Amino acid sequence: MVHVTGAPVLALRGVSKRFGAVQALTDVQLEVHAGEVVALVGDNGAGKSTLVKTIAGVHPIDEGVIEWEGKPVSIGRPHDAQALGIATVYQDLALCDNLDVVGNLFLGRELKRFGTLDEVAMEKRARELLDTLSIRIPSVRIPIAGLSGGQRQVVAIARALVGDPKIVILDEPTAALGVEQTAQVLDLVERLRERGLGVILISHNMADVKAVADTVAVLRLGRNNGSFEVATTSHEEIISAITGATDNAVTRRQARIAEDAK
Amino acid sequence: MVHVTGAPVLALRGVSKRFGAVQALTDVQLEVHAGEVVALVGDNGAGKSTLVKTIAGVHPIDEGVIEWEGKPVSIGRPHDAQALGIATVYQDLALCDNLDVVGNLFLGRELKRFGTLDEVAMEKRARELLDTLSIRIPSVRIPIAGLSGGQRQVVAIARALVGDPKIVILDEPTAALGVEQTAQVLDLVERLRERGLGVILISHNMADVKAVADTVAVLRLGRNNGSFEVATTSHEEIISAITGATDNAVTRRQARIAEDAK
Amino acid sequence: ACGKAGSDKKDGAASGNNKSIGLLLPENASSTRYESFDKPFIEAKVHELCSDCKIEYANAEASASKQKQQFDTLIAQGVKVIILDAFDAKATQTWVKEAADKGVKVVAYDRLASGPVSAYVSFDNEKVGELQGQGLVDALGAKAAESNVVMINGDDADPNAAQFKTGAHKVLDSKVKGIVYEQSGEWKPTVAGQKIGAAISSLGKDGFQGVYSANDGMAGAIITQLKSQGISVPVGGQDASLDAIQRLVSGDQAFTIYKAYKPLADAAGELAVNLLQGKDVKGVATSTVDSGADKGIPSVLLDPKVVTKANIKDTVIADKLYKVADICTADFAAACTAAGLQ
Amino acid sequence: MSTETPTTPTPPAVDPRLLVRKEGLAGYLDEFGRKVRSGELGSLPVVVGLIIIAAVFQWKTGHFLNADNVTNITKWIAGPGLIATGVVFVLLLGEIDLSLGSVAGATAAISSVLAVRQGVNEWLAVLIGIAAAVALGALHGFFFSKIGVPALLVTLAGMLAWSGLQNLVIGKLGTVNNLNDGVIANLDTYFLGDGDIVWAWLAAILSIALFAAGQLLDARRRTAAGLPARPIAEIAMRTGVLAVIVLVVAYVLNQDRGLPLPLVLFVGIVAITDFVLRRTGYGRQIFAVGGGIEAARRAGINVAWVRTSVYMISAGLAGLGGLFIASQQGSADKGLGGANMLMNAIAAAVIGGTSLFGGRGKTWSALLGILVIQSITTGLDMVGAEQAIQYMITGAVLLAAVVLDSVSRRTQKSNGRG
Amino acid sequence: MSTETPTTPTPPAVDPRLLVRKEGLAGYLDEFGRKVRSGELGSLPVVVGLIIIAAVFQWKTGHFLNADNVTNITKWIAGPGLIATGVVFVLLLGEIDLSLGSVAGATAAISSVLAVRQGVNEWLAVLIGIAAAVALGALHGFFFSKIGVPALLVTLAGMLAWSGLQNLVIGKLGTVNNLNDGVIANLDTYFLGDGDIVWAWLAAILSIALFAAGQLLDARRRTAAGLPARPIAEIAMRTGVLAVIVLVVAYVLNQDRGLPLPLVLFVGIVAITDFVLRRTGYGRQIFAVGGGIEAARRAGINVAWVRTSVYMISAGLAGLGGLFIASQQGSADKGLGGANMLMNAIAAAVIGGTSLFGGRGKTWSALLGILVIQSITTGLDMVGAEQAIQYMITGAVLLAAVVLDSVSRRTQKSNGRG
Ligand SMILES: Nc1ncnc2c1ncn2[C@@H]1O[C@H](COP(=O)(O)OP(=O)(O)OP(=O)(O)O)[C@@H](O)[C@H]1O
Ligand SMILES: Nc1ncnc2c1ncn2[C@@H]1O[C@H](COP(=O)(O)OP(=O)(O)OP(=O)(O)O)[C@@H](O)[C@H]1O
Ligand SMILES: [Mg+2]
C-alpha cells in the first residue's frame, strides 16, 4: 500500500444534486489522494453513479465545490473533466454502438499521421491494450454492437487507459466480467496505484473492495454514511453502514444457511 | 435441495448459432428439470447470453433442436417462448425507457378491468413485488430512464415473476445489485426451486453459484466444456473448466497475494 | 333542434367595415405576375376611385382549401366585395353561393369562378392557348406544315393548364405536321429542362422543329438545354416575364404571350368599387358570359397579345410593365441596340 | 406468483429523498412552481403562445376573436387536425408518415368520384373511401414492418404513388364538386345548436361532467387501494379550469351558429384516441414499441402488428381528414392534401408537444398544435401580410413556439441516462 | 500509459470461432458468397437495380444508353446529387434537414441577383451565395444544438423562411437569367475534353491510379505492422472493376462532348467528403455523434459544434447544388429547389445505402442513389409516360429498389443487441 501524503488530488465539498423530485445527493464529501484507491460503496440507488457523473462532468452539480489539487474548479461538461486528467468508466459504459472496437477506444483521442487517422497504429495499440486485460474479442474491427456484455465492459475499461489521466474512476468495472478478467482488472487497479494515480472504485463486491482499496467511503440515500480505513475495518461494519442496520437480508440469509447446515 | 426426476422440462440438443463471421455457439447441449437450478458459467464472450437468447426466442437457432417437456418445439420469437412458460431476465435488461416502472413490469400482461387498463391494481401489485426484493425506488410512476443500474435490474427481475412461468432464466441477475439485494435474489431463486420451477442462472460469481445451484454447465468458446454436480465439485475445478487452464490469472493473483502477505 | 347554416342567421360581422374590398390571388410560385402586377394595379385603381377604401389581400399558394379559408375569413371580417382569382375555378360553386347568401358580391378575376358571381373580368385561357399555338406557327413560318413540334405543358394538377393545352392543340393539330412529344413540365423549369433533354435523346437533335412551352419559366430552361446541345428552333412561352423579354431581345425565344395586366386590373378595381358603392356595373362590363346555370354574367373580356422581338416597344414598354433599363442590362446591351430598344 | 409472503418483509418505507407534495392548493401551486423552474411545463408554453397570438391579432385587426372568425377557425382545424392526429400516432412509434397528405387527397377523390360521378350512395362512398385509406396504410405498414423498408422511404413512395392515384381517379374532367346537401357537404355546414342553443350547452356541460366524474372515481379507487391519490381540491381546480375554457368557447361559438359539427367530431375523435392510447393495452403497446422496439419484442408484443395497425389508423384518420377538407373547400381536386398540408400536420403534432423521438405524446397535442398554426395563418391573412413575409413569419413563429418548448424540455433530457 | 508490460501476458490467440477468409481469389469469392447469403450486400442491390433500369429503358426506347443521353443524365445528377450529399451528412447524425431545397433556391437567387442585377463580379457573387448558405446552416445548427429544438422543426421553419427569402431576393422583376458565358452558365456547358479528348482520358486514368496506389500503400503498412491486410489479388480485382466502370463511362461520354464539368465536380466533391468522413478525426466525430450522442459527449467531443458544423456543410453543399441547378435551367427563379427536389435528395441518400437511423453511410450513396432516380425520371420521360403514371411508377420503383436493400439488411439488423 502506497503512503498518502499532501493535499488530495480531487476533493468534493458539500456536493448536492437533484433530479426533478428526487434529491439524489445531499452535502457529499469525498477526497482522493495520488496513489490512493478509494472504494465508493452503497446500496442500489444510493447515488454512487450520480456522484461519479458529477465528477466526470456528465451532470453538473447543483451546490457545493469540486477542488482539483487544492483549487476549486468548475466541471460543466465531460471535456472539462478530461482536460483536468479524469478518466471515467461508466456503469452504463457509453460506447458508440456503430463504431468498431478501435474507433471506440480512441474516440476523441485518435492517433494521427499527416493529419489523417492512423488506423494502422491505432489497431496495433488496441490489440496490445486488450491483450493486457486478457479478453478475447473476435476482431477489433467489428462494431461494438456485436460484443458480449463483458467484452464491452473491457473495451470501456481499456478506453480509460488511452491518454494520460491522474484520476481513474471505475463504476462497477467488474460487474459483467468473468473470474479471469476480474482478476486482471484488480491487478490493473494495483498497477495504477503503484504509478501514483488516484483511483475511485465502485463495487458491490466486498471481497474485491477489501482486496485493493485503501479507504472505503459509504454512501447511503445520497448522504455520506462513514469512511473507513480498509485495513482496520471488518466486512460486517461496512455492510451495516451500507444497509443502515445490523439486521439485514445478508445477515439473516447467512444465519438461515448456517442453521440449515446444522 | 429438491430431487430431480423424469424428463427435463427444457432440453437443448446440438444447438448452433452464427453471427456473420462469428460462430457464437457450436453443438451445445443443455438440460433443465423441474425444481432444478442450473448454473451456466463461462468466460466473457463464451456464448452464455447468446444461448439464453436462443431459448428465449430473441435469436432463432441455426441448427439443433429445442425440446420442451420431451417434445421438439420451434421458438421463433419471444412470444413463443413466453407461451411455453419461459420467463427471461436479460443481461441487457431490455426495458422501455419511456414507460414507468409499473408499465414495464406488466408490459404484455397488463391487468384489465372492463377491458381497460387497471392502473390501480397494477400499481398495488408492483409495490408488493418490489418490496419482496427489498429495493427502494423513489416512485413506481417515474420512467425507467431515471433509475439507477441496480434499480433497473430489480425491475427486470420482478418482471419475470409476473405471469406464471415454468422456467426462469436469469442472465447475470445480481451483476449490478448491492449486497442486500443480491441476498434477496438468491433467496428468490431458492423459493422458485421449492415451487418446482426450473431455473437457469448465469453468473460470474462462483460463491453465488455454489450457494444456490444444483448443477453447473460450463461453456467455453461457444462449446460445452463440462457439466458438474455442485455438491461434488470444487471451486478450482469449475474455474479451470471456464478458463481452459489450471494456470490462469486467478490462480496467479492468489499466489502473488499469498506471497505478498508473507 | 339542429339545423343548417342559414341566411336567416344574424350577419356575424356586419359591423361597419364597408370600405374593404377583398382580393384573393391563386399562387405566387410559378408566376410573378400576381404580386408584381395584379395586386399593385388593383390597389392603385381602387384608391383612385375611393380614397378611403382598403384592400384585404391574401394568396392561396396553389391550394383550393387555403383559398376557401381566406374567402371565409374575408366574409367573417365583414368584407362586402371580393375580387376572386380562383386557383380552381371549378370548385367555387358553393363558396360564391354562400357569399351571395350573406350579401357578399364576388368579382371573378382572370378565371371564371363557377357560381353566381356578380361580374367577370378576364383573358380567355383557351384563347391564350390558341395564341400560343398561332405564335409558334408564325415563328415556324413557311415550314410550319412540315414541322414536328414538342409540347411541354403545365402541371396536370392545375385546371388552367388543361385550358392552355386545349387551346394550343386547337391550332397546332391542324397547322403543323405532328406533335412528336408531349409531356407535363409541372410548371417547373428544372422538370421542363429534363423533359426536353429526354425529347432530344428520343427524337434526335433534328427530330423536331419547334417547342411549345406553356409558360416562360419553363421556356428558359428548355432554351438552355437546347442551346447546350447546339439546337436552334423556335420556342414560345407565356406571361411576358422579364427574363423572357430578354430572351426575345437576344433572339433565344421566339415569342411570349402578353396579357396586359393593367386594363384587367383597372376593370376589376372599377367593378369592385361600383359593387361596393351599389352602382350598376353594366357601364364597365359591356359583354356577358354564361357559366353553367348562371346566365348573362356582366363581363369585361380582354384580348391577350403575342409579343415578339419586333413589338416589345409597343407592348410591355409602352404599358410601363418594364423599363428599358430593366431589360437592357449589361449582358443584353448589344442585343438591345441591335433590336432598336436603346 | 409472488403472492406467497416474502421471507424477509422490509417495511415499505417511503424514500426520504422524494420531495412529497404538500396537501391542498398550496402544495399544488408549490409543485407547479417547482415544475416550471425545472422545465416540466407540459402544454403551458403552447397555451401561452396561443393566448399571445390571439391577443396580437385581436389588437391588430379588431375582429380576430369575433364569433364568426372563431367559428371559422374551429371549422378549419378539423381536416388538418385529423391528419395531425394520425401523425401523432406514427410519431409515438418514433416513425414518420410522409404519405398522409396524399392519402387524404386520394380518399377525398375516391369518395367524391364514387358519389358524384358513379352515383353510389354517399354514405357508402365515404365508407369505401375510408376503407381505401386504411388499406393504403396497411400497405405501408406491411412494407415497413414486414419487409423492413425504412418508414420514411415507404411513405415517400406512398406520397408520390397516391397523389398519382388521386390524379387518375379525378381524371381529365378535373375537380369534383360536392353533392348539394350531401353527407360531405354537410360536414362543413352543420352546426350543433343552430336554432336551439340548448343542445350546444348540453354538449359542453356533459363533457365537463364526464371529466369530473372520471377523476373522482379514480381518486376513490386509489385511496381504497392505499395508493396516493389526487386530492379533491386539485380535482375541483382542474375541473374548474376545463369548465371555464369549454364554456367560454361554447359561449363564443353560440354567438354565431352554434358548435360546428367538424369541431365536435374532431374533439370527439381526439378524446377517443387519447383514451385508447392511455387506457388500453393496445395503447400501451404503441408506447412500448416507440420507447424501445427490442424491449417490446422481448415482452412478447407483436411489434409488426402494432406498427402495421398504427399505419392503418393514421391513414384512416388522414382519409377522414381529407373528407373534411373536401367538405370545407366545396370540392375534391387534384391538389387536395399537398405537401404544405402534411408539413403543417407534422408541425402541429410537434408544437403540441409530441416528441419526434418516439414514445412520448398525446393526441391532444394535435388539437393544440393545429390551433396555433391555423390561428397564425388566419391572422396573417386578415392582416394582409405579403406572401414572402407571411412565409417568413410563419417559419419564425413556429420556431419561437418550439424554442420555448425545447428549452423547457432540455433539463429533462439532460437527466436521461445515456 | 499501458506501455508497461502486463503482469500476466496472455498470448494473443486468434479467436477460433472467427471464420477467417481463405487466401486469394477463391477466398474472396467464398466470403462474397457468404456475405450475400447472410445479407451484407453493400451497394450491390443498387448497382443491380441500376443495370436493370438501364436495360429496361434501353430495350424500350433504343437510345437510353446513347452518348448524349448518358451525358444529359450525368449532367443533371450534379445539382440534386450535391443536395443529396448534404442529406447524407445530416443522416449520419441521425437527423434530417428539410430546408436544403429552400437553401439551394435562396443561394441561387442571391448569387444570380448579385451578379446580374447588382453587377457584382460573378465569382464573388457565387462565393457570397455559398457563404450565405453556410450561414443559414449555422443558424439551423445553432437552434438545433444550442437551443435544443428538434432538427425536423428547425429545418421545417427554415424551409418556409428561406423560400420566403428566395422570393424576396428575386423580387418583383422575377426570374433572373444567367449571365451569358458566365461562371454559373458555364457550369452546365463546359466539358472536359471537349475538343481534346486526351484530358478526359487523363482524368479517368488518374483516378484509377490514385485508387490503386492508396490501396497498395495501406496494405504494405498493415503487413509491416503485423496486422491482417488485403491480399494483392483482391486489390487487383477491385482496381480492375473500378477501371472498367470508369473507362466505359469515360468512353461513352467521349462519344458526345467529353466529361461534363458538373459530373467531374460532383464526383470530386463526393470523393473529398468521403475522405473527410472516413479518414479524419472530424469525420470520426460525426459518426460517433450519429451512433450515440451521450457516448460521444462523454468522450469529450463537442457535440454542439459537430452538429452545427454538419448543418453548415450540408447547407453549403445544398447551396452549391442550387447553383448547379440554376446553371442547368438557365436561370434562378422562385420555384427552384422546391419540395420535390428535397424528397428526391433524401430518397437518393437512402436508396444509396445511408441509414436513416444515423451513424452508417457514405457520401457515395448520394451519387448512386441520385443516379437511380435520374435514370428512372429520364427513362419515363423518354417513354412519354403521363404525369400521374409517372408519379406512380417513380414511387413503385423507389419502393422496389429499397425493398431489396431492406430485405438484405434485415439479417444484420436482427443481430443488433437490444
Ligand atoms: N448480435 C451479435 N452480432 C455479432 N456477434 C455477436 C452478437 N451477439 C454476440 N456476438 C458474439 O458472440 C459471442 C458470444 O457473446 P455472448 O454475449 O453470448 O457472450 P457471454 O457468454 O454472454 O459473455 P458475457 O459474460 O461477457 O456476457 C461474442 O464473441 C460476441 O462477439
Ligand atoms: N437521470 C435521472 N433522473 C432522475 N432520477 C435519477 C437519474 N439518475 C439517477 N436518479 C435517481 O438518483 C438515485 C441514485 O441513482 P444512482 O444511479 O446514482 O445510484 P447508484 O448508487 O449508482 O446505484 P446502483 O448501485 O444501482 O448503480 C436513484 O434513486 C435514481 O432514481
Ligand atoms: Mg450505479
Ligand SMILES: [Mg+2]
Ligand atoms: Mg452475457
